[in-house]
């Protein structure tokens with residue numbers, strides 16, 4: 001079935017997997033030349049942090065995404081944290097969010113001084129807006145909201161906007177996984193005050209290191225973010241706030257502009273093609289795509305950051321071992337709920353209800369490869385391996 005041998009890993013053992021979740025070697029073969037040229041230009045320019053190339057990248061990103069402002073920061077974590085602070089979060093303010101996400105979503109809230117309030121998800125893994133409404137009614141006075149477009153599945157913007165207006169919420173949308181996702185042609189992140197995103201290498205728009213950004217149509221908010229990311233400096237040697245060192249490097253901005261952003265539409269198109277190819281020939285009732293529920297949302301076009309499927313809890317390990325035996329790497333997003341993490345035990349938070357839907361996804365979800373450098377043969381090999389999982 002697999003015609004090429006398994007690649008060898010750095011210590012010359014046989015690599016355990018062949019079809020990877022992210023194939024950075026293939027990506028480099030495609031992007032390396034553009035990347036090296038970008039690095040060379042930055043080196044020659046003599047300006048390495050928050051300069052002309054960061055400004056140009058911010059411009060390109062905001063126009064790609066349809067915002068009037070973008071501000072680069074050092075990571076996705078920082079984007080959420082700085083976004084909350086720029087939005088006026090004070091120590092002790094409660095922040096409604098999801099228990100099923102990268103830990104960074106909640107870490108940003110806690111680091112900004114907020115108290116996370118977790119409410120349950122729906123069957124696709126995104127925060128359940130009916131549960132969110134019930135939580136906001138049961139716990140009056142919550143002003144801040146950090147929803148996540150998990151897996152690159154867009155949360156319907158109309159429903160999100162209604163909830164924001166109904167409860168006068170200040171909303172920072174976590175779009176770390178949803179660059180390129182649209183609903184009726186509209187990108188995610190525009191229902192609230194700002195979109196926070198990440199350029200971590202595995203993300204759909206990945207740098208050669210860390211990076212992140214906030215996007216908004218509110219120019220005062222954007223100015224506050226630019227001040228906070230640079231020690232809270234509003235003018236040279238004038239520190240009007242206690243800020244961060246969360247600046248974006250010229251090298252990362254140049255690489256994102258020259259090698260990543262020009263390929264993003266093609267990459268997103270390829271991810272969608274792979275998702276369609278998998279869903280069209282889905283072979284198994286023993287493992288079901290979480291994205292199956294999406295076709296009932298008209299106009300919903302995920303960017304397929306991940307392709308999550310659910311088995312049942314007892315068979316999750318077997319399923320992952322089965323895939324690995326067929327040379328296929330798989331992942332878990334995410335195996336434990338954030339409020340159950342050890343780090344949360346010493347910190348204050350609240351849960352609205354037992355979080356049953358999120359907990360059942362955490363126990364049963366497995367992510368299969370969907371990166372844009374997969375060949376059709378590899379996609380079919382993944383589907384075949386799932387077909388013979390009994």
Ligand SMILES: *Cc1c(COP(=O)(O)O)cnc(C)c1O
Pocket residue numbers: 075076077078101102104105148174176177197198199200210211212
């Ligand atoms: C990756 C990720 C983050 C954090 O981004 P970093 O750049 O790694 O700090 C936050 N939220 C979600 C949903 C993510 O996937």
